[in-house]
Amino acid sequence: MDDTPTTNWATLNPLWNPIQATYAEGNLQFTGGATHSPSVSSISASSGKYYVEATALSGSASKWSLGIIDTAIKYRKSSGNNYIPGYTPSNIYSPGDAISLYDNNIYKNGSIVVSSPFSGGAIVAGDVVQMAVDIDAGKIWFGIDGTWNNGGGTEGAFDPSGHDATFAANDDYIFHFTAESCGWTVNFGQRDFEQTVPTGFSALNTANLPAPDIADGSENFQALIGPGEGTGSSTPITVQYKTASSADSPSATYQDLIYGKPATDLGATDGVHPALEWASNLVLEGHDDWYIPARYELEILYRALKPTTTNNSTGSGANPNAVPATSNYTTSNPAQTSVSAFQSGGSEALASNEYYWSSSEISANTGRAWAIDPNDGTLSGSELKNYNRYARAIRRVAYTGSEPSIGASYGGGYFYGLIDAKTSPDGTATHALIVAPKDGGEYGVATGILDVAQRTFSSGVWWTKDRQNADQNQILDTISTSSSVLKSPQTGRVSYVTPSGNSVAWMWSAPSSGTSNTDGTITTTTRVNSAAGFSLITYTGTGGASNVGHGLGVAPEMVWSTSLTDTVSTQLMIGTDYLPGWTNFLELNSDAAYSTSATRWNDTAPTSTVVHVGNACNYSGHTMIMYAWHSVPGYSKFGAYSGYYTNSGMEPFIYTGFKPKWLLIKNGERSSTNWVLLDTSRDTYNAAGFPLKADGAAGESAYSEKLDILSNGFKLRTTELSYNGPDDAPGLIYMAFAEHPFGGSGITPATAR
DSSP, X not given: XXXXXXXXXXXXXXXXXXXXXXXETTTTEEEOOSSOEEEEEEEEESSSEEEEEEEEEOOSSOOOEEEEEETTOBOOXXXXXXXXXXXXXXGOBOSSOEEEEETTEEEETTEEEEXXXXXXXXXXXXXXXXXXXXXXXXXXXXXXXXXXXXXXXXXXXXXXXXXXXXXXXXXXXXXXXXXXXXXXXXXXXXXXXXXXXOTTOBOOBGGGSOOOSOSOGGGTEEEEEEESSTTOSSSBOSOXXXXXXXXXXXXXXXTOSSSOOOGXXXXXXXXXXXXXXXXXXXXXXXXXXXXXXXXXHHHHHHHHHOOSOOOOOTTOOOBTTEESOBOOOOSSSSOOXXXXXXXXXXXXXXXXXXXXXXXXXXXXXXXXXXXXXXXTOOEEEEEETTSBOBEEOEEEEEOOSSOOOTTOEETTEEEEEEEOOOHHHHOSSOEEEEEOOHHHHEEOBOOSHHHHHHHHOSSEEEEEEEXXXXXXXXXXXXXXXXXXXXXXXXXXXXXXXXXXXXXXXXXXXXXXXXXXXXXXXXXXXXXXXXXTTEEEEEEEOOSXXXXXXXXXXXXOSEEEEEEXXXXXXXXXXXXXXXXXXXXXXXXXXXXXXXXXXXXXXXXXXXXXXXXXXXGGGSOTTOEEEEEEEOOBTTTEEEEEEOOOOSSTTOOOEEEOSEEEEEEEEEETTOSSOOOXXXXXXXXXXXXXOOOEXXXXXXXXXXXXXXXXXXXXXXXXXXXXXXXXXXXXXXXXXXXXXXXXXXXXXXOOOOOOO
């Protein structure tokens, strides 16, 4: 059968089914028990056209069923049975579509839409049942042994103009199969199909899935761990120049003053070289040839972009390789740069309280290298290589044409001068020098986990939590200030407190500049990361019922709202499609079950343009903050599930379509159940078992198996009510963000762990 490391084919997924069933043939065959047992495909799709065959196995009863369901489906059980929508509709809470062929009827969301579509009657043992699904058009066709039902009970050859039941196009659908005392052998295309595949339809494998819009989730969401307090306000984060007292290899380059050590010079005998390796691994604005500047390159940088008004050190500055060549600095030359972004305190300025490394060593085996103080240009040759200093990456390109202005955007960074060529490796042409943007292109002072988070994403939302101590969750965003941080479980806006223990930061990226949005009755400022389905919204509350524009162009599934003004009683309100209506809400600060109130969302679901708000999300005169998300296939997923918490080993599996990086789960049905947080930066192997609580100040609890994080979702491994139960709506609400897409055209499939 076909299956490779780069193209994985769908199989049946035994983790999905909490009712016992027997699987065989590499999970392509299953036999149901005495109750109507379900299984689903291991792959879902949100667009495209797919063809699947399933052969009915012999059994004691004709109880076969098959079809598609939206992965947002929330299945429920009754009397110990886990039903598929369309078979027992009274036991289903379903925010999405479900279509099934069962007992010679086609069901949609539990109601018959086509009666007796096949003259031969219901499925019998040995039948090859076919499904062709066009997710883009929202159409499905069923066939038995080559005879298709084309709509309205008409049998015959496949006719794409007819169809049995429409469904919501471009949602995320998964194939389902059920059997009672019988079973199925399923073929997703890893072996030859028995019947003719309709033109334009594909087998179900990772390579045939659409390419995800976000191939690398870390571009938009990250979870990082580190010391909460960092290393202090005046000491740079650890980035040693290299191993102390070791010479470079090849030795011809260790004293090079003209050309910073490129990555190709990092040899096996070169020792540990963190700063240089960091620079050589940078990819900024599509450029991957960054490096630490040599002494003369660094001196040109200081001369062009000096951040301060301090008098210069006059003992250095002569540079025969600058274009034009320079003599020593005078006290007033160079002056502070006229480029405001590079002036002290500016967004791109060199720090003026620490030395910056060059890549030029003093001599072999002395353990010292040149560094420069951007405050006054002092050149120091006494810097031990294992000191912690700043580092700013640069690159150079062969220069032609008219000279750009100093500080102008150029070559992925900012132009700062010209230098004579070095014969090797880049020929004899004069070179333009380019300094990297500070965001991503500089190592500097880290005052704590928040500082590192804000260096990772310069704009967006940053959530930090002390892992060791009973400190509050702290949520800060681009609109907030360090004195107006939302804390949980504490209510009210207060000042940020640097955690004292090892900590974690979770970050969502959003644009730094906002756009005025007049879609709602209240004008908002939106910072929309369209690719990631995230909008950061701010507006001035008017009181009462109203609506606000979000800028996503798609109706959000999850909305968080709170006041930036209130310093006493601020709660973070949460509304979602996966509660039973937008009359209801949860609070991040609380372990309570969902409540009902029109003052949160005005009893109205969001649209593609606006979120409806009541007084509690629209305090008169308050600056209101709102975060709004919708699912992005392969990157994010929001949903709900019902637990099966009475028997260990039969806990539910939840399909996300990617390998999760971060999970937030809340039992919306039960009070005294926490908002639990898990991520793969802290939990590096299965079963994940170091949860934090969004509604609690405690640090990580002792290790206890909670769930498995898988290549396509997560599987519960506990019967705790915060994760698993009860079995009635709305059940458990979750948010998930990806470490890696499950697959897609041109994407290597996600690995398990």
